[in-house]
Amino acid sequence: xxxxxxxxxxxxxxxxxxxxxxxxxxxxxxxxxxxxxxxxxxxxxxxxxxxxxxxxxxxxxxxxxxxxxxxxxxxxxxxxxxxxxxxxxxxxxxxxxxxxxxxxxxxxxxxxxxxxxxxxxxxxxxxxxxxxxxxxxxxxxxxxxxxxxxxxxxxxxxxxxxxxxxxxxxxxxxxxxxxxxxxxxxxxxxxxxxxxxxxxxxxxxxxxxxxxxxxxxxxxxxxxxxxxxxxxxxxxxxxxxxxxxxxxxxxxxxxxxxxxxxxxxxxxxxxxxxxxxxxxxxxxxxxxxxxxxxxxxxxx
Numbered sequence: 001x002x003x004x005x006x007x008x009x010x011x012x013x014x015x016x017x018x019x020x021x022x023x024x025x026x027x028x029x030x031x032x033x034x035x036x037x038x039x040x041x042x043x044x045x046x047x048x049x050x051x052x053x054x055x056x057x058x059x060x061x062x063x064x065x066x067x068x069x070x071x072x073x074x075x076x077x078x079x080x081x082x083x084x085x086x087x088x089x090x091x092x093x094x095x096x097x098x099x100x101x102x103x104x105x106x107x108x109x110x111x112x113x114x115x116x117x118x119x120x121x122x123x124x125x126x127x128x129x130x131x132x133x134x135x136x137x138x139x140x141x142x143x144x145x146x147x148x149x150x151x152x153x154x155x156x157x158x159x160x161x162x163x164x165x166x167x168x169x170x171x172x173x174x175x176x177x178x179x180x181x182x183x184x185x186x187x188x189x190x191x192x193x194x195x196x197x198x199x200x201x202x203x204x205x206x207x208x209x210x211x212x213x214x215x216x217x218x219x220x221x222x223x224x225x226x227x228x229x230x231x232x233x234x235x236x237x238x239x240x241x242x243x244x245x246x247x248x249x250x251x252x253x254x255x256x257x258x259x260x261x262x263x264x265x266x267x268x269x270x271x272x273x274x275x276x277x278x279x280x281x282x283x284x285x286x287x288x289x290x291x292x293x294x295x296x297x298x299x300x
Contacts, residue, residue: 001120001195002083005107009060009087010043012206016089017045017058019210023217024050029058034260039065044263048270052098052221056091057266063257067110070256075110080118083109087206088250090267091213096233097223099130099137099178100240101213102267104250105206122198123185126209127164129178129240131233133289137216138179142299144212145182145205152201157300160184165296170243175293177243232286234273241268
C-alpha cells in the first residue's frame, strides 16, 4: 500500500503543478529534491511571483525511521519505527478576491523493531480560505467535496465537513481559519472499510482538487482590488500563519521529526500584517466575512 500510494502522489503532483502553471500563465514551479538523514526524502515544488500565485507549493515526501520521542508520547507507543508519505499543498494568490487553498493527502504506518506492522491509516482533506466571501464559490468548493465523498459513503461529507470546521479553528481568536471543506484522519481498516477502500476514497478526493479550486481562480482572476483590500488580505493572512504555527498537527509533526524546514514553512504567505486591535468597518464586506468565520455554515 505504501508504494502504491506514493506512486499515486508522485503522479498527482505532476498533474496539479502542470495545471497550476497553465492557469498562472507566467511563473513555473521550482523543484528541490531533498534527502532526510534518518531515512527518506521528498520533492518540493514552489511557485512565486506569478500572474496569479504570489507564493505556493505542492510538495511530496516519503520519510521513515525511528519515531521521535515526542511523537512516541503523542501516539502513546514505545520505541517504534514509522513510515509516512503524502502530498501537501498551499497556494496564496496575490489578488485578495482569490482564496488561499490548502490540501493534504497522506498515509502512515508504524512498526515494531522486527518489522511487524502495528498500525496504518490514511488522512487528509482540502479547505478554502477566502479574504472576500463569494458564496457561490464556497458552494462550488463544497459541492465538489461532497460529490467525492458521496461516491463512497453518504455519511462521509457531513462527518468530514464537521471535522474540518472543528480542526481549522483558531481557538485563541474564536474563529475559523476559512470556510472549511474536508478533514479526515486515522482512516483505518475497520467497520466494513478495508485499507483499499480508504485508498480509493482518499485518491478520489485528491483527484477532485483541481475541479474544486481552478474554476474559482478562472472566475475571479480578473477582479480588480484596492490597496485597502490588499491590506485586509495581509491582515487575514496573519490569522492563517497563527493557525499553522500554533495549532496545525502537520507542522508540529514535521518540526518534531527533523522535517525539512523549508518544505514545512512553505505554507506561510510572503506578505503578512499584524495590526494592533484591528476591526473591520461594521456592515462592510470584511465584517461579513468575519461574521461567517465566527459561525461555520452549511454550504451545500
